[in-house]
Structures are given as C-alpha cells and as structure tokens.
Amino acid sequence: MALITAWQPNESSDQVRAHLAQGGCVVLPSESTYEFVASPLHPRAIQRLASVVPAGGLPAIVFTSQPALMDWLPLARGASVRLIRKLGPGPYLLRADARYRAGLWMRLPASTQAMVARDDRLALRWPNHAVWDELARTELPLVTVSLPNCSSAAAAAQAIGEGEDLVIDAGNTQFANLPSVVHVEGRHCKLEREGALARDVLSELLLCRILFICTGNTCRSPMAQALCTKLLADRIGCPQADLKSHGFLVQSAGLAAMMGVTASAEAVQVAEELGADLSGHQSAMVTLEMLQWADHVFTMTSSHWYSLLSVPNSGFPVPRMLSPYHEDIADPIGGPLVDYRTCAQQITACLQLRLPEILES
Numbered sequence: 331m332a333l334i335t336a337w338q339p340n341e342s343s344d345q346v347r348a349h350l351a352q353g354g355c356v357v358l359p360s361e362s363t364y365e366f367v368a369s370p371l372h373p374r375a376i377q378r379l380a381s382v383v384p385a386g387g388l389p390a391i392v393f394t395s396q397p398a399l400m401d402w403l404p405l406a407r408g409a410s411v412r413l414i415r416k417l418g419p420g421p422y423l424l425r426a427d428a429r430y431r432a433g434l435w436m437r438l439p440a441s442t443q444a445m446v447a448r449d450d451r452l453a454l455r456w457p458n459h460a461v462w463d464e465l466a467r468t469e470l471p472l473v474t475v476s477l478p479n480c481s482s483a484a485a486a487a488q489a490i491g492e493g494e495d496l497v498i499d500a501g502n503t504q505f506a507n508l509p510s511v512v513h514v515e516g517r518h519c520k521l522e523r524e525g526a527l528a529r530d531v532l533s534e535l536l537l538c539r540i541l542f543i544c545t546g547n548t549c550r551s552p553m554a555q556a557l558c559t560k561l562l563a564d565r566i567g568c569p570q571a572d573l574k575s576h577g578f579l580v581q582s583a584g585l586a587a588m589m590g591v592t593a594s595a596e597a598v599q600v601a602e603e604l605g606a607d608l609s610g611h612q613s614a615m616v617t618l619e620m621l622q623w624a625d626h627v628f629t630m631t632s633s634h635w636y637s638l639l640s641v642p643n644s645g646f647p648v649p650r651m652l653s654p655y656h657e658d659i660a661d662p663i664g665g666p667l668v669d670y671r672t673c674a675q676q677i678t679a680c681l682q683l684r685l686p687e688i689l690e691s
Contacts (some may be wrong), residue, residue, distance in 0.1 A: 332487045332492075332495045332496070334484070334499050335496065337498045337499060338363070345496065346358070346465060346498060347465065347468050351369070351470070353372035354494060355496075357483065357486045357497040357499070357526050358461055358497070359483070359498065359500040359503055360458060360459050360462070360503060360506060361419070361420060361478075361505060362457075362476060362487075362507060362526045363480045363508060363509075364477050364480040364481070364482070364483060364497075364503065365457060366379055366490055368472070368474075369470060369473070370372070370391070376442050376445065377441075378493060378495075382475070382477075382489070383475050387478075388425070389445045390424075390446060390453035390473065391446050391452060391455070391473060392456070392472040394419070394462065396414045396415060397441075399456075402452065403426050403429060403433055403454070405429040407517045407690075407691075408517025409518050409519040409536045410424065412535065412536060412537075412625055413519060415645065417535055418456070418458075419457060419458035420458050420540050421458070421525065421527045422447060422509050422511070422527045422532075423455045423512065424453070424455075425454075425512070425513050427513075430447065442473060444586060446473060453595070454526065455474055455476075456552050463654075467596075477489050481502050481503045481506035505659070507526040508525040508526065509526055510524055510525040510527035517690075524529065527611050537579045537646055538578050539556060539625050540581070540625065540628070540688060541621070542555050542558070542580075542581070543583055543584070544582075544629070544630040544661070545630075547596050547614060548584075548587075548591055548592070548669070549577070549662055550630045550673060552582050552593045552611045552613075553600065554582060554630070554677050555582035556606035556608045556611075557674065557678055558681050559606065560604070560606040561678075561681055561685055562580070562685070562689070566578075582611075583614045583620055585638075587613045587615045588613060589612075590612045590613065592613075594663065598611075600670045600671055600673075604678070615655075621646035624647060625691055626647060626687075626688060626691065627649040627650065628650055628684070630659040630661075631658040631659060632658060654684070659677060
C-alpha cells in the first residue's frame with residue numbers, strides 16, 4: 331500500500347532519492363497534477379510505472395535546465411529553445427522528433443526507450459515545484475507520467491492502486507489540469523494537446539522577438555523596426571501586418587525615451603519611401619521585461635551597447651550592435667532629410683547581414 335508522507339524541504343527529497351535509488355516509484359506534486367515517477371535504470375520500477383500509465387498518458391524524461399534539455403536534444407534549435415528560456419519549468423510536455431537519437435536517449439535501457447519514445451517522438455518534461463529542484467541536485471535520471479484528475483496526493487494514491495510506492499503530499503496542485511503537449515519538429519513547435527498551458531500563452535512564448543535600441547526611440551530604432559519588419563515579411567512572403575502569425579515580432583525602444591511620442595516626420599517619410607510603415611509608432615522606454623522576452627537585442631551605437639551590458643542579466647540575450655562591424659549608426663535627429671536617408675541605408679545594409687541569423691533562430 332502506498333505510503334503518504336507530507337512534503338518537508340530537504341528531508342522529503344532525501345526520502346524520495348533513497349526510494350528511487352532502491353527501485354521504487356514515487357508520486358510527486360507538480361504545478362499541473364501529481365506525477366508518478368521512477369528511475370529509468372530500474373526495470374522493475376519502469377514496469378510498475380508502465381502498469382499505471384493512463385489512457386493517452388505520455389511517460390516523459392525529466393530535465394531540469396536548458397543545458398539538460400540539450401543533453402537529450404542536442405540538435406534543438408529555434409522555438410523549443412525559446413520556450414525553455416522564457417518559460418523554464420511549467421505546465422507543458424515536449425514531444426520531439428527523431429533528432430533525439432543523437433542524445434542521451436541512446437544510453438537508456440531498451441524498455442525505457444520504448445516507453446518514452448512513442449510514435450518516434452521523445453517525451454520530455456520539466457515540472458515546476460520545489461521538490462523537483464531539490465531532486466535536480468542529485469542528478470538522478472527520472473521518468474514521469476502525469477496523473478489525470480489528480481490535483482491532490484489522496485487522489486493520486488487512489489489512482490496508482492496497490493503498491494509499495496511513496497506519495498509526497500504537498501497540498502493541491504496549482505492548475506489541476508494535465509500539462510499541454512507541445513510537438514517539437516526541427517526549429518518549430520506546435521500545440522499538440524492543450525492543457526494547463528493555454529494556446530495563446532504558448533503562441534506568445536514561441537515568437538521570435540527582435541528588439542532595436544537607440545536613445546529617444548523616434549528615429550533610428552523605429553526605422554530599424556519598420557525596415558526589419560519589411561525585410562522579414564518580404565523574405566517570408568507575407569504582408570507586413572501578418573508577420574506575427576508567421577512567428578516574428580519586431581520591436582524598438584529607447585534608453586532615454588519619452589513615452590508615446592510619434593516618430594519624427596523625416597523618419598516616417600524615409601520609411602515610407604522604402605516600403606515600410608512608421609505612421610503608428612509611439613516611443614517607449616526599454617524595460618527589463620522587453621529584454622527578457624527578446625531573442626535578439628540590437629543597439630544602434632557602442633554607447634547603447636555598453637549601457638545595456640551594465641544591466642544585470644536576468645536571462646535576456648547578450649545585446650549586440652546592429653552593425654556586425656561595430657560601426658555606430660549616427661543619429662539624424664535635427665538634420666536634413668538626406669541624413670535620414672543615409673541612416674536608413676546604413677540600417678538596411680546591416681539588417682541584410684543580420685537577416686539570415688534571425689530567420690534561422
């Protein structure tokens with residue numbers, strides 16, 4: 331009969347680790363539902379886990395960091411990496427295509443391989459709860475399956491039936507819903523089954539966001555935003571207004587910007603001459619949230635670059651100058667129209683050099 335134990339930091343993780351190391355199975359809380367967990371190195375434990383997998387259930391390898399994801403999916407690129415970086419642990423499960431065969435999957439016992447790689451897709455899970463953080467420090471390999479309709483330890487104990495399992499009771503889970511299933515195929519992701527992670531939230535997380543930074547956000551960075559939008563849309567073959575639906579969001583901001591100021595008339599005119607639209611632009615101050623959600627951060631000058639380097643990095647990408655040659659893009663503010671045209675030409679030339687890496691990310 332399952333043993334239900336109240337979760338105690340540190341103490342519970344020692345008990346869980348010992349039980350798993352001896353070939354036992356454990357029920358642990360997550361943000362979504364309670365989960366049934368076993369060591370993939372113990373055939374008896376895997377057999378026990380297989381006996382309680384619910385209809386439609388997806389046993390998954392547990393990973394606990396972006397570097398750990400790369401151990402299992404060394405060829406992971408694009409949207410899946412963005413999702414992990416921006417969301418971290420949470421109410422989702424990844425199912426990756428056959429590229430997983432280059433990773434640690436090859437070192438698992440055959441019975442475990444067959445369980446976690448159904449339909450030639452490897453299932454991966456990063457649960458969000460302190461008990462998993464503690465277990466991560468032990469570096470134990472784990473396989474888990476989410477238990478439907480089990481938002482409490484008591485419901486989970488009933489669902490797994492009779493067995494010498496350990497159940498850690500940490501109260502009700504946050505979502506009381508199964509993790510969403512996200513299919514990873516190459517550089518792209520799509521929602522395979524909606525659960526605790528809503529479709530619209532996932533769509534925002536998967537966007538490739540390009541952020542341009544200047545000083546006042548009325549000339550250079552807005553022109554870079556508008557011109558990059560045009561170049562990306564032209565390359566993809568879609569209207570500029572539909573670029574977001576194709577997975578890209580281009581933004582701009584200033585380090586010393588006033589809020590809600592329109593782009594300069596000259597910038598609007600030059601952008602229009604080049605087929606881009608700045609008519610609806612309103613200036614914004616760069617925020618930490620913008621930086622954290624961005625996938626590419628480009629500055630107009632070295633001084634902007636140095637300013638961003640001084641910001642404590644809380645997970646946002648390393649800022650780079652727009653010019654691959656580290657050349658400043660001069661501020662045309664207050665100058666004649668020809669200065670704006672020269673600025674736009676320089677920005678366009680830099681964007682043409684940066685475009686391949688943006689499209690590949």
